[in-house]
Amino acid sequence: MDLNFNETWLHKINPTLKLFTMILMFIFVLFVHQINWLINLTFGALLLLLVFSGHPKKRVSLLLIPFLIIFISTSSSMILFGKGDTTWVKWGLVHITEESFYRGLHLGFRALIFATFGLTFALTTRPVNLFYSLMQQVKLNPKYAYSFMAGLRLIPIMIEEFLTIRNAMKVRGVEQERGLQAFYFKIKSYSIPLLSQSIRRAHRIAVAMEAKRFTGERDRTYYYKLGFSLNDGIFVAYLGVMILLGYYLSVVWPLFPVGDVRY
Amino acid sequence: MNRGLKLTDILVTIVIAIGFGIVYKLWGPLYYFVKPLGLHIDQLIYGMWFMAATVAYLIIRKPGVAFLAEVAAASxxxxxxxxxxxxVLLFGVVQGLFAELVFMAFRYKRFDVTVVSLAAIGSAVGSIIMDYYKGYIEDLALWNLSLFLGFRIIGSILIAGVAAYYLVKALEKTGVTNLVRPASKQDYDALDQ
Known part of the structure; x- marks a missing residue:
């Protein structure tokens, strides 16, 4: 599997700033109830992901497939069962109204914009840089940051262990059975060894870190030094323009003839 | 007795949480493939996303662990x-906070299935509050909303409450929990004899 990508300006943004700006965007979007505005914002976010993530278009498109399923599944309950007055279809329990339809669509776009920002962050941020930055910019306790970085390093070992257990069961001829009891057996035979080994390993790492005089003091030196740059300004400006332009366009060229989607 | 979190506690909690983080990620596709079945059947499996908090708390039994685990799993x-x-990040913070508040209400002294189930309900309430702001759930027809809330709470009790309790119980037999739990009163009494 080829996982190469180009570093773009999105990769060079300060990770803490990126995280906090995106959280602010999240909260902001929760207060956007105009569907036309939200659609414009979503396009702005998608543009950022598709053009500037530095990953091949094919990979980004593949990662976008689940988003469509989420879009449909998030909007469908509200479209089919939401409150509304202008009835379009009524069939048994299903009651589609104009209001519920647009509200459902709004929820779909909301899920889409959150997912897009999340994927953009995940694709353009190295976890190690994020934790170094959190220690330096917002004084996150090094105990937590280093625990996290150590924990992330254990993921491949967990996967390897999972495969080992599976192979061991195969070799010993454990039969694949169906039913609730077999399901319970399966869960137990994987989760218990995986959990207990992870706990033992984490315990050993902690002991080793303390033996090497890791104290978790905030006053320490850092191998990677992270600061701010012009890219941070570009990022914040992009989001600012996106919000304002999105609002302007939603007023001038509304896609749907509705305003507030709340009932 | 020092009740604060030591490096060992933090590291073990975070490693458990990252394990759950992977499960959470894999749970996503399952959730949205069940969802189109309609009638909120998907809500019955939602409780999986509260499990890190209760499992980590049952293993380490210290204040702050439930919150840390849920936030770390979400991260x-x-x-x-x-x-x-x-x-997921913000839901994780709220769910962890509500589970932690339940354990705090029992002064971190009870580790039975009732308290864990209550913590699971706490997380479910937290997630419902978030959904209220995010999903306009109050605008669902009443029967549909009740189904949604009922299934989510039942699911969380079964998965993050009961299943988490028995999972840790099975884990105790491996002896690994003795590594990380604080010494209990029983241990001190055993030394006196």
């Missing part, structure tokens, strides 16, 4: 690229 899920993106 892990977020960093590997969750389909829900940023949402």
């Amino acid at each position: 892990g899920e977020f960093l590997v690229g969750s389909e829900w993106g940023l949402e």
